[in-house]
Amino acid sequence: MTSQSFFNEVPLPDLANPAPSTPLTPRRRGIIVGASEGIGAALARKLAQEGYVLALLGRQKKKLTALCGEINQSAGEARAIPHPHDVTQYDEAPELLRKIVADLGGLDVIVFMAGVNYPPGGADKYNFENDRKMVEVNLLGAMAWLTPAAEMFQNAKAGQIVGIGSVAGDRGRVGNPGYNTSKAGVHTYLEALRNRLTRHGVNVLTVKPGFVKTEMLKAAQGATPFAIEPEKAANDIYNAMRRRKQTIYTPSLWRYVMFVIQHIPSFIFRRLSF
């Protein structure tokens, strides 16, 4: 079924008028940057199910529109609005953020989910172009969106920022220096935001996924232990958001694995092949 015929069968909910927030039906409002597929799409479905009204951003217009259509159909009202956007168009972020916050009538949470992984192709290969792309999307993209969002939340003295790091950001390893760096940068950036914003009543959550069965996993080299479905990751993220946690691993087993890995002394670590 194409997305067009899908829309023709049942009238679309009125996208210009998301359901109003009232004291007895408070609407939480969120932005997910990087929602076309993978964990972003799964989290969008989850949050919409929980009553959130969402702006979904991604590069892939078709997938995004279809996802919004699906969410709105099953909710029977406008819960998701698509915004095709490439996060490396940094200058677009502040204006688009302002427009979305006006459309949603406020903002409770922003999730930066967009990420790419272009491994150099082996422990002895180097590829600056790939490294650059990863830093541009994973780190600079996050900073382009979360900086204006952080300022907004600080002034409003409320809000929640969710950033996606990775277990790969906890140590620099032989396989993919660029990816490690981009995610370590995200961790540090989120930590700095947390230290700035906690005193203003804003929660900053760092999510460190292990292997998740998404498009990105296909790029991974070698073994992918404890791989989970994106829906499981989305559930973990949602629960952490509700509890206003600081940092989570998904699945949580990675917390212990990474505790061990983080404490491997360098004279051993630099001899390892992963």
Next chain:
Amino acid sequence: MRTTFTQLENFGHSLRAPSYLIRPKTTEEIHAAFKQAKQLGLTVAARGAGRSYNDASLNGGGIALDMSAMNQILEWDTGSGLARCEPGVTLEQLWQKVEPEGWWPPVVSGTMKTTLGGCLAANIHGKNNFKMGTIGEHVTQFTALLPTGAKITCSPKKNADLFYAMIGGYGMLGVFTSITLRMKRIHSGLLTVDAFPVPNLSRHLSALLDGAPNHDYIVGWLDTMAGGSSLGRGQIHAARYLHESEDPKPQETMKLKNQILPPQIFGVFPKGLLHYFMTPFANNLGWWGVNVAKYIASLPKHTFRQPHAAFHFLLDYVPNWELSYGRGGLIQYQSFLPKETAEAAWTEILQMSKKRGMPSYLGVTKRHRPDKFLLTHAVDGFSLALDFKVTDANRAKLRAMLEDFDQIVLANGGRFYFAKNSETTAETALAFYGKSAVAKFKKLKKRCDPNGLLESDLYRRIFGRQE
């Protein structure tokens, strides 16, 4: 002009709306804000004191024009009783200016913190609605800035269509820039108040109906906890102005120091702290106790004299009382019903609320008459305002109950008031305003605000975004 992004709330602390706050000082600065909004693709809503219980002064994600800096009383003529004011002038400023000279605002709300701009936007009523109508009926003229940039002057004769639509139009056609209001002459700083109990709803309403013609103000307190044959019992306060000879020392009683609410109770305890002591009572059992005690205390019939400010501004008596309702805040559900159907409708509503275990904590009744404003909430009948505490646990149940209330009120020819109700849907609003009134308002909206610049959360809830 400084723009700050900030979190705004409603009076009941039950809604939060992050907004860009602009605080204009002149008409030109309002105009500049319009231009800025257009440039940024944002909407604008004017905000007075933020004392409405719902979303009338909120514009989440958009611009809120905080009118509190335009608060000059521009002209005051003690001979004619005409006051020309900027829209951010509060009722508190106004009465304190005119009362010592023998005048009183013709219509006041239960709090004096409200601004005139806000009062006109909601077209407020007081405890004298049956006699004096709404505040709009005492406006001789106002000026406003439309989003088009046009400065207009309206009176019941000039631009009458806009006069009757902008008053009660919740700021959605333009922003008031000056308001001329005619005060009421008084001959004493005191009112004489008759207080007497009423044992049930039927007697309650007939007391309002029969008491109104002989008084200037009438208001009922309704014991929301009483049921069975006592359903709707309460106490009536009916007040009248003193005649010229009744107060031997009018100059003395009209002095401000004899009007102002004391900052302490029992002479020592600061009232600013009082709401903390109310918090433990803000639950079903606590308010049951308060209501029962209040009814017992109301049983002896008595007459006394009371300063105007003390009689009117009950909501200011305990500062920040609304905070005692806790994190979820409170909502108010007010319905206006024709005198013929009110008893049946409210019997059903009060019984339903008891049966579902969600009693209101406070009930207030008033007597009303119709007016000729386009978006009017008035009827020839009564209103009943019910306060409900909002908690995470009761939200869904309360919402369902208020939807049922709405159906009862609509079926009985009732209306609603948008300074109060926060859950009313677009369909309900269309049903009681009537299609032709809404169409007329939307036509004026297109004329005054072709680009849909003025929007509040209330507007979007009731009328939706403009096509």
